[in-house]
Amino acid sequence: MHIQEWLESVPAVAVYLLVGGVIGLESLGIPLPGEIVLVSATLMAATQDHINPYILGACAVAGAIIGDSIGYLIGRKGGKPLLDWLGRKFPKHFGPHHVATAERSFQKWGMWAVFVGRFIALLRIFAGPLAGVLHMPYWKFLIANVLGGIVWAGGTVALIYTVGKAAEEWIGKFSWVGLLAAVLFGVGSFVVMRIKAKKAKAESEAAPAAEQPEAVPAGD
Template structure:
């Protein structure tokens, strides 16, 4: 079953909670499809009035900020052994090569790596824990974390929601156009066939005197 189809079967409150929890766990360092859940939920909100896009965006933003903050605290306390443990649990995401790439990004860009990391799947998982491991000052991390969470989670929700509304209105418009076109084609075909039938019909023979 598709994610959006499954989300349609659960109440709005469960959708809000699911979005917040999944994005929070992903930001904490657990590889989960947070972006897929958020996009699917925002698209669903554009099609069903039960889901409020503002509440959805707020839950996604809160999950992102809280999850990253917990990840930062765990990374700061656990240090590099924590990254090694994550590498053993999730070798596909926390391989040494991925950790080295993320670490270079943090050393080069600092706060910007946390902010823009929101928009990159790999860095989104690494941002909190790695910032803690590298002992980035918390105030810097917090600013980048809050701004990144608002722009990514809130922005993604808003964009997908309005794109969904526009797409739905266009589909409705096209459905009406299709109906009108079908009627016009049907009427035209009927008139053409009538004219052809009239031409093909034998002329009546005049009665003899």
């Protein structure tokens, strides 16, 4: 099956659930590539008419807000022992220096750390649980969480969808230009590689000769 046909056969509901689920799990503290999934799904929406970007954006926003809220409750109940346990299980994401960096951000910025953290991979994972561990008032957390989720998820979908549509239209109008550029790039790369290979071969052949000691003339 051609890739285009396969993409068209993917149910839109499955895409919406995947995006909302991955972003929600990442937001509650599980290290997952939420941003990559969101961008990929939005690019798919730009090329596949059966995927509605508005529904996609709404699912992403809902996943971000709900996931962060669950993470907050987990952090509130688990406290510091939860962070210690996560540090042992996921040292690359919840190591002591990661936790210390996130705590400094929260102590310095407060609500802004939750909002801005939505745009930073490390803080996006930490924001909910750490806000709960540090006992940030829930109403403050909720305001920053909702605004951050809307701006990050909604803004990402709007931006990537617009760029994807523009790129699709440009490629459709100037496909022959892209083909010519690809051919020229391929030929140019081949020529450069051949030149570099010849140069490297010449240098490797010259090196042993240069390293050989000069003959010492025999004494009288």
